[in-house]
Amino acid sequence: xxxxxxxxxxAISKTFKLRRxxxxxxxxxxxxxxxxxxxxxxxxxxxxxxxxxxxxxKILVGLIKPSEGNLIYQGNLLxxxxxxxxxxxxxxxxxxxxxxxxxxKEVLYYQGLSSQKGELERxxxxxxxxxxxxxxxxxxxxxxxxxxVAIARALASYPSVLILDEPTSNLDVVVxxxxxxxxxxxxxxxxxxxxxxSHDLGLLSYITEDLLVIYKGKVVEEGPTSDILKKPLHxxxxxxxxxxxxxxxxxxxEDFPEEGCIFRNRCVFKMNICQNQPPLFLKEGRKVACWLxxx
Amino acid sequence: MGVILxxxxxxxxxxxxxxxxxxxxxxxxxxxxxxVGESGEGKTLLxxxxxxxxxxxTYYSGEVNFYLSDKKINLLNLSGEELxxxxxxxxxYIFQESLASLNPFLRIGYQIEEVLIYHKxxxxxxxxxxxxxxxxxxxxRNPQRVYLSFPHQISGGEAQRAMIAMALASEPCLLICDEPTSNLDLTVxxxxxxxxxxxxxxxxxxxxxxxxDLSLVEKFSKKLAILHRGRxxxxxxxxxxxxxxxxxYTRQLLNSVFxx
Amino acid sequence: MIKRILKNxxxxxxxxxVLFMSSLALLAPFITKxxxxxxxxxxxxxxxxxxxxxxTDSLGRDLFSRIVYxxxxxxxxxxxxxxxxxxIGIILGSIAGFFGRVIDAVIMRFTDIMLCFPSFFxxxxxxxxxxxxSIYLIMVIIGLTSWMGPARLIRAxxxxxxxxxxxxxxxxxxxxxxxxxxxxxxxNALSPVLxxxxxxxxxxxxxxxxLSFLGLGVxxxxxxxxxxxxxAKSTLGVAPWITFFxxxxxxxxxxxxxxxxxxxxxxxx
Numbered sequence: 174x175x176x177x178x179x180x181x182x183x184a185i186s187k188t189f190k191l192r193r194x195x196x197x198x199x200x201x202x203x204x205x206x207x208x209x210x211x212x213x214x215x216x217x218x219x220x221x222x223x224x225x226x227x228x229x230x231k232i233l234v235g236l237i238k239p240s241e242g243n244l245i246y247q248g249n250l251l252x253x254x255x256x257x258x259x260x261x262x263x264x265x266x267x268x269x270x271x272x273x274x275x276x277x278k279e280v281l282y283y284q285g286l287s288s289q290k291g292e293l294e295r296x297x298x299x300x301x302x303x304x305x306x307x308x309x310x311x312x313x314x315x316x317x318x319x320x321x322v323a324i325a326r327a328l329a330s331y332p333s334v335l336i337l338d339e340p341t342s343n344l345d346v347v348v349x350x351x352x353x354x355x356x357x358x359x360x361x362x363x364x365x366x367x368x369x370x371s372h373d374l375g376l377l378s379y380i381t382e383d384l385l386v387i388y389k390g391k392v393v394e395e396g397p398t399s400d401i402l403k404k405p406l407h408x409x410x411x412x413x414x415x416x417x418x419x420x421x422x423x424x425x426x427e428d429f430p431e432e433g434c435i436f437r438n439r440c441v442f443k444m445n446i447c448q449n450q451p452p453l454f455l456k457e458g459r460k461v462a463c464w465l466x467x468x
Numbered sequence: 469m470g471v472i473l474x475x476x477x478x479x480x481x482x483x484x485x486x487x488x489x490x491x492x493x494x495x496x497x498x499x500x501x502x503x504v505g506e507s508g509e510g511k512t513l514l515x516x517x518x519x520x521x522x523x524x525x526t527y528y529s530g531e532v533n534f535y536l537s538d539k540k541i542n543l544l545n546l547s548g549e550e551l552x553x554x555x556x557x558x559x560x561y562i563f564q565e566s567l568a569s570l571n572p573f574l575r576i577g578y579q580i581e582e583v584l585i586y587h588k589x590x591x592x593x594x595x596x597x598x599x600x601x602x603x604x605x606x607x608x609r610n611p612q613r614v615y616l617s618f619p620h621q622i623s624g625g626e627a628q629r630a631m632i633a634m635a636l637a638s639e640p641c642l643l644i645c646d647e648p649t650s651n652l653d654l655t656v657x658x659x660x661x662x663x664x665x666x667x668x669x670x671x672x673x674x675x676x677x678x679x680x681d682l683s684l685v686e687k688f689s690k691k692l693a694i695l696h697r698g699r700x701x702x703x704x705x706x707x708x709x710x711x712x713x714x715x716x717y718t719r720q721l722l723n724s725v726f727x728x
Numbered sequence: 729m730i731k732r733i734l735k736n737x738x739x740x741x742x743x744x745x746v747l748f749m750s751s752l753a754l755l756a757p758f759i760t761k762x763x764x765x766x767x768x769x770x771x772x773x774x775x776x777x778x779x780x781x782x783x784t785d786s787l788g789r790d791l792f793s794r795i796v797y798x799x800x801x802x803x804x805x806x807x808x809x810x811x812x813x814x815x816i817g818i819i820l821g822s823i824a825g826f827f828g829r830v831i832d833a834v835i836m837r838f839t840d841i842m843l844c845f846p847s848f849f850x851x852x853x854x855x856x857x858x859x860x861x862s863i864y865l866i867m868v869i870i871g872l873t874s875w876m877g878p879a880r881l882i883r884a885x886x887x888x889x890x891x892x893x894x895x896x897x898x899x900x901x902x903x904x905x906x907x908x909x910x911x912x913x914x915x916n917a918l919s920p921v922l923x924x925x926x927x928x929x930x931x932x933x934x935x936x937x938x939l940s941f942l943g944l945g946v947x948x949x950x951x952x953x954x955x956x957x958x959x960a961k962s963t964l965g966v967a968p969w970i971t972f973f974x975x976x977x978x979x980x981x982x983x984x985x986x987x988x989x990x991x992x993x994x995x996x997x
Contacts (some may be wrong), residue, residue: 221653234900254902266893268912345506350724372654375726416658417728419687
């Protein structure tokens with residue numbers, strides 16, 4: 174049953190310390206998040222703003238250290254820079270004063286690889302960018318082209334895993350689809366592994382095989398993507414799916430409590446037991462953090 | 469049902485670059501009309517041009533006819549003073565960046581009262597009560613809290629709802645929404661759309677909903693127009709366009725939407 | 729960017745003045761008939777004429793040559809002193825901004841201490857301590873007392889740029905830290921320093937002129953606009969042109985750099 178895993182996270186938590194004047198606030202961005210990236214299967218993380226997904230992305234690539242929990246990588250993936258991150262805003266992820274050809278050559282150089290024209294041409298064709306753009310500055314490119322450059326730059330370091338944090342949220346619909354299809358082709362060609370972080374359930378259903386639904390730093394549901402989206406069990410997952418389907422027949426509430434089930438004040442199924450934080454229950458081949466599914 | 473806004477052959481652009489090259493469409497009374505186009509197509513400029521809110525170096529031509537109690541008025545022919553009778557009263561706006569549309573130094577409640585006092589000639593106390601009522605009607609369970617808040621103290625979704633309250637304060641005939649949900653979370657998007665739909669059914673005003681997100685449009689509006697390269701390339705009932713797109717670009721748009 | 733500055737009328741004037749003065753200085757040997765130090769007492773205190781374009785001073789030296797060679801002094805002090813200040817400022821500012829915490833605190837407190845000294849008096853004291861102030865020492869001293877502005881500007885830019893996505897991306901790509909600082913952070917942080925430097929050149933020229941006017945800067949017979957003014961003090965009533973022309977040059981040059989600096993600042997907004 175144990176396939177090759179690339180990244181395994183066990184009860185990852187992250188608390189930030191914020192100082193406002195003489196007061197210190199603690200913000201718990203992630204609360205005991207566990208996940209598994211298996212080789213060959215695309216993992217999706219569904220969450221809205223405040224869910225902690227960007228914090229998780231930064232922990233995965235080693236920019237931030239988790240406060241608690243274990244992060245296990247296969248081999249030396251992290252030290253060797255084999256895990257790369259694609260950001261949401263394509264323009265701010267590139268040096269505005271550096272021509273894109275030079276930026277790519279820099280990465281190749283520090284990886285100890287040749288930056289011959291052939292190698293650059295190969296990378297450009299992988300991300301389906303015309304080679305003529307090589308001397309442009311990011312400001313001279315469209316959003317979609319910039320994002321392709323960001324992907325090309327990541328590919329220049331020959332990564333094993335690409336983490337994509339809302340890669341197409343700032344782009345138009347037609348361009349987004351093209352880039353996503355391109356990423357699928359790259360997966361085939363290079364046997365690349367992806368973790369997609371997005372609030373766009375349609376995108377996640379199109380491209381991911383396993384899904385993690387996160388709300389305010391806690392995993393509320395986990396399992397195969399198609400199962401969750403076809404029949405969401407946790408009330409928050411149900412809310413997300415209905416929102417994605419633009420179903421107007423729902424009613425929504427406002428507040429989030431500190432203890433117990435994080436979703437209970439917005440939940441239509443609220444019960445007394447929801448005062449306590451539910452663990453992840455196993456149901457229908459997936460895990461759900463909801464007392465409704467207590468066996 | 470009659471027409472409330474008639475746009476005839478609207479051309480618009482900057483000295484070196486044409487943006488709109490002859491746009492025509494009609495919005496009926498009490499109708500929700502969506503305009504879909506990708507970014508950079510000139511959607512925002514189009515919204516602003518309807519009440520002549522154009523930057524200095526733009527040229528324009530064509531007609532924007534607003535129908536008010538059987539009178540047809542070409543808004544593009546009016547002067548600034550005359551336009552003020554329409555902007556913010558009969559025709560209201562909601563923009564994408566709600567936090568940027570609010571004055572950061574004034575409390576939300578005060579900004580809503582401004583609309584009531586200036587456009588509806590309310591006096592202080594009635595304006596205060598009405599603004600609380602409006603905040604309640606857009607779904608705030610604690611309108612006092614929002615009334616006293618400054619824009620930076622509320623979330624994006626809350627700010628958008630406050631904007632809707634402000635826009636509805638003047639009892640408009642036409643509400644122009646320029647990508648109001650694009651920066652919001654998925655679940656909050658649903659809240660805002662639901663609020664707009666409820667209010668529209670309750671008060672009967674027309675909505676011009678401008679967006680790049682085709683998936684929003686399907687269940688939200690009856691009529692739809694697709695803007696591409698400065699022209700309306702397709703227009704009609706939403707259902708028909710989705711089922712039977714007539715142009716290549718529309719087909720491409722429909723195919724690119726990730727369906728659940 | 730240069731094109732846009734050219735469109736701004738004031739910036740264009742500033743640029744033209746700076747270019748004009750610089751060419752005067754560069755072409756000095758080719759445009760002057762007389763040596764700036766050659767005495768000719770018989771031709772002393774002559775008003776401007778076709779023979780001596782701007783007249784002569786009390787020792788019969790051609791004023792035009794003295795001023796043109798003086799331009800060399802003033803401009804080179806301006807550029808070099810600011811160059812030194814900017815380099816020190818970039819080094820200290822970027823280290824403080826990038827590494828933060830203790831290093832930042834130490835460097836910033838040192839900067840604060842330096843800022844406490846009224847700069848001109850600090851320069852005066854340092855120069856007075858030296859027995860023979862040479863032009864190079866003056867450049868260095870001005871540079872060593874004006875690096876604080878660029879340092880703070882670079883530090884502020886780097887503090888905010890540090891968290892930008894493209895810097896984070898470079899860290900994830902395992903690009904070495906020195907490369908990140910030198911090739912990515914600093915080039916993007918230079919804009920405010922450019923404005924500061926341009927205005928700083930104007931200021932350095934004024935400082936050098938003041939020092940020379942007080943007799944503590946460039947010593948005669950080498951001519952500097954400041955020391956021409958010093959020597960002209962005694963003959964102000966008789967030969968006002970000796971005071972007027974160097975003064976006008978200082979005015980124009982400082983004005984030119986200020987206009988240029990303002991135009992760059994407007995451009996970068």
